[in-house]
Amino acid sequence: MPIDLSVALGAELEPVEFSWSSSDVQLYHLGVGAGSDPMDPKELRYLVDNTPQVLPTFSSVAASFHMTEPPEVRFPGIEIELSKVLHASEAVSVPAPLPPSGSARAITRFTEIWDKGKAAVIVSETAVTDLDGNPLWTTKRSIFARGEGGFGGERGPSSPVGAPERAPDFEIAIPVLPQQALLYRLCGDRNPLHSDPEFASAAGFPRPILHGLCTYGMTCKALVDTLLDADVSQVGSYGARFAGVVFPGETIKASVWKDDGRYVGVVTAPDRDDAVVLSDVEFVPA
Numbered sequence: 227m228p229i230d231l232s233v234a235l236g237a238e239l240e241p242v243e244f245s246w247s248s249s250d251v252q253l254y255h256l257g258v259g260a261g262s263d264p265m266d267p268k269e270l271r272y273l274v275d276n277t278p279q280v281l282p283t284f285s286s287v288a289a290s291f292h293m294t295e296p297p298e299v300r301f302p303g304i305e306i307e308l309s310k311v312l313h314a315s316e317a318v319s320v321p322a323p324l325p326p327s328g329s330a331r332a333i334t335r336f337t338e339i340w341d342k343g344k345a346a347v348i349v350s351e352t353a354v355t356d357l358d359g360n361p362l363w364t365t366k367r368s369i370f371a372r373g374e375g376g377f378g379g380e381r382g383p384s385s386p387v388g389a390p391e392r393a394p395d396f397e398i399a400i401p402v403l404p405q406q407a408l409l410y411r412l413c414g415d416r417n418p419l420h421s422d423p424e425f426a427s428a429a430g431f432p433r434p435i436l437h438g439l440c441t442y443g444m445t446c447k448a449l450v451d452t453l454l455d456a457d458v459s460q461v462g463s464y465g466a467r468f469a470g471v472v473f474p475g476e477t478i479k480a481s482v483w484k485d486d487g488r489y490v491g492v493v494t495a496p497d498r499d500d501a502v503v504l505s506d507v508e509f510v511p512a
Contacts, residue, residue, distance in 0.1 A: 229346055229377045231339055233303030238335040243357070244289045245329040248276050250413075254284050254291075257410035258443035259400070268456035272447075279458045280324040281450065283443040285354065285363045286316055289332050290414040299369070301336070304348065306371045313438040314347055314368040315506075317465025321361050323458055330354050330362055338368075340382030346374040347382060366465070389490055394481040398448045400493070402436060404475040410440040436472040441503060445493055448480055449509045453489060462512035469505040470495070478503060487511075 252273050255261070258281070260272040271279045299306040331354070338349035349368040355361050403409070407420040415437055418425040426434045446464050454460040472478055472495065479500075482491040488511075493504035 229339065229348075229374060229379075230303035231377060231379050234301065234336055234348075235303075235339050236336065237302040238333065239301065242289055242332045242334075243329065244291075244332070246284075246288050246291060246327060248278055248326040250288075250291050251278050251280050251284055251326050254287060254413050254443070255281065255447075257406075257413050258283070258440060258447055259403075259406075260447065262401070268451065271456060276326070278326050280326055281443060281446055281458055282318050282320045282324060282363065282461050282464060283439070283446045284324055285318045285320070285365055286367075286439050286442070287413045287415065288330070288354075293414045293416065299371070304336075306374055310372045310374065312370045312372070313468050314370040315366075315465065315467040316368075316439060316442050317366045317463065317508075318363055319463040320363045320461060320512075323461075324363065328362075329357050331357060337366075338382065339379055341375050341377055341379035342370075342381060343375045344373065346371045346377065346379075389481070389492055390483045390485060392483070394491070395484050396452055396480070396482040398452050398480040398482065399477055400444050400448050400480060401477045402444070402472060402474055406440060406474045407434055407436045408474075410437050415439065431471065433473065436474055438468040441468070441472050441478070441493065442466055444478075445480055445504060445507065446509075449482065449489065449491075453482070453509070454511065460511050462510045464509050465506075466493075466504045466508070467506040468503075470501050470503040472503050480504075480507070482507075482509075 255272040263269050299311050332352050334350050334352040337351050340347040352365045354363050420434050420437050479496050480493045482489050489509040491507035494500040494502050
């Protein structure tokens with residue numbers, strides 16, 4: 227069904243209430259690479275029982291953590307086949323560290339819809355509060371829907387964060403386990419693109435790829451560990467654009483620059499001619 231811009235743009239979804247436990251947080255952290263050195267106290271901060279510190283990127287899975295069916299892309303004025311959808315970007319801002327367990331209410335609205343000709347870009351913003359109305363986090367997400375353009379909308383802006391034209395201040399190697407996608411999918415994203423070789427092939431990939439949000443979370447953890455001494459309480463916001471795929475089993479590299487009170491960066495796959503997998507990385511300390 228073509229996108230109906232008059233219905234979709236500005237549409238607000240019904241509030242969604244959800245809960246999470248410290249065990250959910252621990253599993254998420256394992257899914258994004260925590261615990262690689264089980265003797266390191268900084269690694270164990272993410273995995274301690276009951277009170278683990280929480281990466282802000284847990285926000286991207288908290289509401290859907292216990293889903294066991296592949297997601298549907300069906301909203302007011304929007305209905306798209308799952309195999310056509312790729313995650314385009316994700317960002318989160320947090321007024322304070324996320325609690326290790328709790329209940330929350332999320333309200334999502336569609337703020338931008340752009341017609342790229344052969345594809346569409348759909349941007350949503352989700353405000354999350356606790357059940358008393360206190361802000362917990364805000365996420366901004368965009369998806370890229372192949373073959374869904376041409377509905378008569380505007381093409382939209384292009385505003386990359388970019389990187390300074392000098393050597394990076396930090397280069398961080400991020401190993402990806404061969405089973406990383408199979409572990410991460412237990413955090414609520416059962417899209418078969420990341421686990422089913424036949425589905426991945428039908429979508430145009432030689433084998434299942436890593437979830438974009440897993441790459442996103444692994445990069446956030448690497449930045450927290452390297453730049454903030456593994457202290458999540460110092461994170462103000464974080465975001466990135468998904469520029470390419472990651473294959474489980476490879477090691478990716480984050481190149482990071484200091485830039486006027488924030489950090490910007492790019493993540494590449496060195497074994498594939500430094501193919502860019504995350505661009506426009508922006509990491510802002512609290």
